[in-house]
Amino acid sequence: MTENLSPAAAAEVDYRVLPKISLHDHLDGGLRPATIVDLADGAGHTLPTTDPAALGAWFVESADSGSLVRYLETFDHTIAVMQTADNLARVAREFVEDLVADGVVYGEVRWAPEQHLRGGLTLDETVEAVQAGIDEATAAARADGRDILVGQLVSAMRQADNGLEIARLALRHRDRGVVGFDIAGPEDGFGPARLADAFDLLAQNLFPATVHAGEAAGLDSITEALAVGHALRLGHGVRIAEDLTVDFDAGLEDGAALVTCGPVASWVLDRQIPLELCPSSNLQTGAIAAFGTRLDQHPFDLLYQTGFKVTVNTDNRLVSNTTLSDEMALLVDAFGYDLDDLLALTLNAVDAAFAPLSVRIALAEAITESYDGLTG
Template sequence: MNFTASNVPTHDQLRAAPKVVLHEHLDGGLRPQTLIEIADAIGHTLPTTDPKALADWFYDAANSGTLERYLETFAHTVAVMQTADHCYRIAAEAAQDLAADGVVYAELRYAPEQQLLGGMSLSEVVEATLAGFEAGERLAADFGHRIKVRTLLCGMRHTDRALEIAKLAVEFRDKGVVGFDIAGGEIGNPPERHLEAFEFLRRESMQFTIHAGESVGVESIWGAVNVCGASRIGHGIKIMEDIKFGTTDQLGRVAEYLRDRRIALEVAPSSNLQTGGAGSIATHPINELYRLGFNVTVNNDNRLMSRTHTSREFALLVENFGWDWSDVRRCTENAMEAAFLHYPDRVAILDEVIRPAYAALESVHPE
């Protein structure tokens, strides 16, 4: 990092810069007004029907400091994602909202098994959501914001449907689904519990990431990578427990393996504060991990619960750690290179969109 006044991006400049999101939950990014309208239509009771007050409620409720309490807020968002029309609308709006923030590629994840209460099948959930993303891409382009959205399907780690959802992901590969994940409470639900699903995905050459090291320590990350074979880790900030800091920083075997294998860490700073991963942005481990050469990417996790967006996440890192354009560019390129999109498509976005834009930004704001 080379921190000078001339090359420190502002929030508005960050918003205009191309960005990549690898870790975002569809059911964690609804517009409050949309949530209110659908809840009213289906008879679901919300804490409030005022959009600003509802947004405040989600943010405050998610600030409990534990992942378990944080996850309880999803009861309201999942409740309004039970019909094809509603899935379509929510997906289309998510694509537009990310595009308006300058995101040019996004992988949004969700758990189809949670969206069956209205009578849809698993396949119908996926079909409606993929159609919504396509519509959102078109509508965003009409406003001059180009984005490509792809999907990860999640199995819930506390249920026994991971293999079924993994097979669903393979069924929809090359139709918009590019990978798989397990989500939900990490404590008491190690990734190895779903090893059969991950072995199936490896046999089918399907890529996957695993939530690990968010609220459980290094053993969760070890299981996700060394046992299950994840090529990316959702959050992963507990890897700090495997690093001894001093005159010479010493990485333990798991940390060293993650760094050397370039396994991408899908870090979501604001979300991590809410679930107890750090006490403040200033003490968040992302900067140390980045400094030590880990393959760090910057993500939202849940825009509604964290009241955030990608530009804001980068702005927080600029303000607290003195990140400049080169750091924003590097993390953006890290994310694009680690995406589950086919290699030629990744290269095209890097060479045609991301690198030219940052070359222009860095020439305007030289070090």
């Protein structure tokens, strides 16, 4: 472990130099505003403004509504410019370039191919285009001495009826860049059971799934993600905290609170099912409304201190105007974390990655060595 890495020392670190793992990051939520402006005219799409800075601000303001439904509406503008192979490849390339600039060494980019067919592409062609952009960016990074591994998480839209087709798509590309499956879109009222046949097919083929749950919907959505979706990770999963009872008057040493887990929380905790927590996004969408409206009221620390396998993620870098470095800085400021905490959270993400064990072991060793080097 690292030594003498107090919260004050952590706050002085340039977080961009810390090696990071990105597990929950949407392709259509990570475009550069200037790219959207550049591509919109050719796509025949009208934007709220053609000034990149003003457009970036518009996305954040529109998403900061406390409603997941309103939050999702902002994606109409990004998806509109992602309907050709060239545009998809460019967006994917720049997406990875921005990860590299933020110090990410392993990333999983999730996106829904079925939303990118308006220009005549087939599902397979969309996946191939995104992979081409990923490959170009990773090769350029490697040539510059900055190694990064990036895999695709193919998502099915939960309100549509294409789950089985998208699951088959993911399986066709499992050895060509796709590392996992997800479902996205409006969570409340569109549970994983709607796509049960897709999840069953994936499980039968030993292909990993992460499921958005415990964000706009509560504990039942988490149970369904685990029981029906065979989820190995929970996308967000933050509302698992609603199944915790905290007793501040338990008489424990040092005034510590006694935390009691309900049945769903116990299952997730005992089996160390990873939570893909996205602090800034959770504030924007109202996912933590039961706990508060400020980052220091986010149950992130409660879950971390209780022993849940929590990971730090951005969700959508454009609409939250954030990076993984920013999210780390916010957590240090809100909860007084030191670099040992940031290392522990990063290693949680390594463990949770949909990568071979040999890759995860190498990542863990390299990341730990990098953190150790910060103290000489």
